[in-house]
Amino acid sequence: MANSLQSEYKAVRLIAVSNRTAIDPNARAGGLSVALWDTLKASNGLWIGWSGKIKDFSSQKATLASDDGVDFALCDMSKSQYEGFYLNYANSVLWPLLHNRLDLVNFETHDIGPYRDTNVQFANAVAAHANLDDFVWVHDYHFFLLAHELRAQGWTGQVGFFLHIPFPSPDVFRALPEASELARAICDYDIVGLQSTKDVTNLKQFLSEDCGAQYIGEEDVMVFGRRVTIRHCPIGIDTLSFKAATKSEPAKAASRKLRKFSGDRKLIIGVDRMDYSKGLPQRFESVSKLFDNYPETHGATSFIQIAPPSRSIVDEYIQLREELDGLCGRINGDYGDLDWMPIRYLARPYRREEIAGLYNLADVCLVTPLKDGMNLVAKEFVAAQNPDDPGVLILSQFAGAAEQMTEALIVNPYDTEAVAKTIFRALHMPLDERKFRWAALNDGVTQLDINWWRERFFAPYGANASTQSSQEAAP
Incomplete structure (x- = not known):
């Protein structure tokens, strides 16, 4: 049975996308890195993320690296991109808004342009290195638009998204001028994982009220002509x-x-x-x-x-x-x-x-x-x-x-x-x-540890990375 699972699993490679990666061995102690590392290693996977470098002009071409059986594609940022994407839109607009702090959202000077451009940059990195048989797993609020940008390039493969921070009530989310754009982009993911049942309720309610989503069963919605799974998936620890x-x-x-x-x-x-x-x-x-x-x-x-x-x-x-x-x-x-x-x-x-x-x-x-x-x-x-x-x-x-x-x-x-x-x-x-x-x-x-979380996210897809790595780790 284990050999059967292994052969079935290895046909699917995981492509992880997050703002930060664990290419630094000191960053592999817990959290996201633990959840992804074994899976990436077992599937000869690829981790796409920011290199941590800020340059005068960022190259649109990712730098390739490898460590301990995991490949990396690392994207640099320019100073203006770091300020516009990371400091301004991601962390001075989205972060406070998603944490119900509308009083701290920088509405007057906010500009989604650098955020869009960076999502395009990372989507291009995925398209350059991924195959349609791969599963692309995108993490957190930095990349709400990534699946949409991939679909715009004709990508038909599977793309999942996990939001590590809260999703607010519809009234709070509507305060964002680009709320409809972000919600539309979220619907280009095949599965969206959220931390709490309240987060699930909030997202479903927004999609229902503002995007005309129709409920299908307990987890799925039909919206913009696509079936999207919205899954309660609380993360655990190692x-x-x-x-x-x-x-x-x-x-x-x-x-x-x-x-x-x-x-x-x-x-x-x-x-x-x-x-x-x-x-x-x-x-x-x-x-x-x-x-x-x-x-x-x-x-x-x-x-x-x-x-x-x-x-x-x-x-x-x-x-x-x-x-x-x-x-x-x-x-x-x-x-x-x-x-x-x-x-x-x-x-x-x-x-x-x-x-x-x-x-x-x-x-x-x-x-x-x-x-x-x-x-x-x-x-x-x-x-x-x-x-x-x-x-x-x-x-x-x-x-x-x-x-x-x-x-x-x-x-x-x-x-x-x-x-x-x-x-x-x-x-x-x-x-x-x-x-x-x-x-x-x-x-x-x-x-309900980190392996349970990973398996729960991938449950709709049957045998997968988490199933295999868990079996291999069992005594």
Whole structure:
């Protein structure tokens, strides 16, 4: 049976398209790279993405490379393209809009032109290197238009799309002047994967109300003369690998280093990119209210927030960094003592293994975004716990993960008083309850892992990359 699956699978090569690739071995630790790497390797696949290089004039011809059995086609960007496509339209228009932050969308100066041009550039790279028998799998909001540009060139092969971030309500999406253009382009994909049932509902509703889509069964719609599958497909983590990371030497070293600082105090942890969608100011205010409302936590509890900067030249991110710097200083000044720093705020990245060690040490993890497609920190924290003495996950109701991880303590991140109360509850939760909640969460994280996600996306296509790589990895 395995040989049959292998021969059937190897007839289909995967072409992955994403803004960033994992050509750098240090970028293969988790998330998308884990989901794609084995599949690409098993199918002699190709990963198309940005080279990371910004040049005076970008070449339309991709640079080819190969590593560990995976081929790459890497596209450069010009400075104007990087600013117009990446910083402006993708991250100053689409990112805030898809996260329900219309107040941050740059409507006045936005220009979809560079976004269209870059989607054409990447579509050309696909057309230059793909065969019609290949399956093209496009990832995230950078490339809503890619399938449409491929179809315009006469491409009749299969193209799938996965959106890693939320899809907003129709009313929010309609605020985008090009909403109809993007929705039309989405319909040129054969399958669209989304993180939550709410995302699925929102996209289907927009297509129904604005594009005349007709529902066919549970997942499919007929729109613009095409049948499109819109699939609920929540992403998971490489659970076994992350559990193993907690036992690595870097994890143990990071844990020892933090323990020297924290001593026997209860430890609360947060790990996020520095982004306004993560609710970091509200989280800091919640911790402040914990110390204000529960004096017994003084000197007995510490909060560590790891928040490496992202898109640090965008104004909103500069302002966020300044706000967090100010909040941390105020809270430490108000509550700290000679031998106790309430908040330890680290605006730098740490290795995956180090983060695993810190999760393993923590008593409580705060995952409180204002809006998130999934949030894999919640799943990583659960995977890193000691079954005999697990920590407690506090999770925002606005994270896609909350739909699956109902045994976490679910909170409204805007209600900072309630979050502070929930933190106090978590710090004093009895061991039996902690173990009960963790066991249920761990079952979900283990069963619905990154391989399950990949297989679920490809399920309509029968035997495929994920099926084969999973069988090959089985003992």
